[in-house]
Amino acid sequence: MTRTPRLANRTATRRRLIQFGAAAAAAGIVLPAAPALAQTPAASDLSGTLRGMSWETEAEMRKWFRHTEEFFATRYPNLTPELEYGTAWADYWTKLQTAVAGGAQLDMCWMHDSRAQSYASLGLIQPLDPYIAADPPQEWPDAYYPSQVDAFRYNDQQFAIPYDWATGGFYVNLDVLERAGVEVPTVDWTFDRLLEAGLAIKASAPNPDDSWGFFLQVTSHNTGWIVKSFGGEQITADPLTSHFDDPNTIAAYQFLYDAINTHGVMPNPAGMQGLGLDQQTAFASGLLGIMASLNDEAFVFGEIVGDKAEWTVAPTPSGVDGRYQFAGGSGFSIPTTAAFPEVAYEYIKFMATDPANLPTTAEMGSMFVSRMDAWEDAMPDPTQLDPEVYKAVFYDLGVEDATVPLYFPGYQQWDSSIYVRHMDRLWTGATDDVAGVLQQVHEETQAFLDTIEQ
């Protein structure tokens, strides 16, 4: 695999940068800041309320609270933690932005790599470098997934401590594949092989018109790894540049267009919704053979599929430029309206990076935790899925081939106003001019990127 040397090289460069940044922060930022940190009252004297905001559910937060009580009882007995939770994902961002923009005290918050750049650029969250330099997490950053450390950096500053790491893979309906005479995908599968399998699955279905071979997400962040596999790029950094007109990028999107509209082996997301379906329902009902999703789905797939089908997980395919795999994740940030930022940092470090607490953290997120050596803490129920298979698909290959989409300030706005607006015409079959649509996306994307301060 050609990826490993290149990744290793890239990682070394990145680590040098981060270590240099940490050293610079220690020399230039922390030393002046150190007296301020030292002037804060002794830990046990602090009193008040430490406020946090999370998108996790009640059940997930119960796991989190186990160590929270321990932390505050032993270190800050006069500080009361108030962690808000149970806010649905989409509503969370509305609430978080309003709370911080409205000046409400908020000491720590859950952050996602897709939003971190925007929040950092708007000054809603603060750089953590002074805190990291003064009291770094154990083995920071070498023990952490490089992609997730990088994902929370903006303007050479760290804006979140990563706490989980999610990778993509295939969920395979074994009953459907057996009916079609298709074997379970392996790491050497190519996109052409996937298309062949899709055609066979569709042809073997009792009702081929309403059945599909495979499903790949077509959202902007979920197509990045596919585009890279074809040798293309969506957007690159330094400076932010659009590559939607790159011939290899066009080839990747042409593959997706053909899968949906030419061969009918992949459902058009909007069309599937029109049938009252989503990919999980189609998969569980035997209408879909292979679907791409994140590793956390393995924790609930048994309940969704029930006894309707046998299933397993498998690697996603390679393209002409090698193999890539989607990765992403969440972290913890300190908003600029924090009243107790030092305590918040210490709390985050304790919860998300202390090896003694990582098993609980892993249980909360159903993802691999941010430290690479703690992968075993986040494994699904072995009665539902073979742990070795799960590890091979999502962890081993993820470490080797994972790629995080390039998020930038205003990403969500770009996504809805440019990418989705144009690309939906392709997915719905309103036009077959893939290159033409991508040219429009390219021009508008570049114009959008040019407005971003870099």
Next chain:
Amino acid sequence: MSQAAGPATAPDTPAAPPRRPRWLGDALAWAVLSVLGLFWLLPFLWMVANSLKSLAEIYSFPPTFFPDQLRWWNYPDAWTAVPFARFFTNSVIVSLGTTAGVLLTSAMAGYSFARLRYPGRDKLFIAYLATMMVPFPVLIIPLFILMGQLGLIDTLIGLILPAAFSAWGTFLMRQFMLSIPRELEEAARVDGASYWRVFVQIMLPLCTPVLATLGIFTFLGSWNQFLWPLIMISSVQNKTLPLGLTMFQAQATVETPWHLVMAAATFSILPVLVVFVLGQRYYVRGIATTGVKG
């Protein structure tokens, strides 16, 4: 008319074409309305049906309407998974508080704009009415800062106070009061009643129908209010029912226990149904009343 009066039709009058019996028209109307009613009822029935299924059954295609097994325990599971009794109480407090506030302020402001004479009254009324054109999301951050300065963030009062003033309610009350004969008020004034007494003892009793309409609209709107409570409330114990329902929703859609969400949604709309059934005639009348001209 007595039987002795004989047939109503004179012998030389040409025979009228046979009239279609009235019951046929009624039956047709009932049939059409029943089909339409069923159409509107379907989402509600679907919610109830899904509240009795397993998650795997919800994720099956083609979907089945009737559950394989009636899982009544979804209801206690949903009720105990998050503190729904608390959410329920909070929603009742906020909805009743908001309704009382809107009725009081709208009636007083409506009376002022309809009956009292002072410089700039109509301009003030139009300015107040114009606030209806400002979208609520524009007001969120200023309102949030204001509530913060008043120390009302994460309190039920913070939900009630900004909602207790309604330009629409004021408009509704003013228009209705304009339709009340002025002579009634003048008679009371001649008898020495103060403006306050006229308002309380003459106008308010006459406004009972429109107060009922406004109360029902406000209660239903407040019960379903989501965005402002989402922004304002941070602690679990102060959440209202719509916020409580979202506590089931995980980051990934697939991890959301939809069977429990549907069970929770079912019992959360029961009070709304009761209010609607009890005040249905006022609700329907209110839709017509909003078109009343002064």
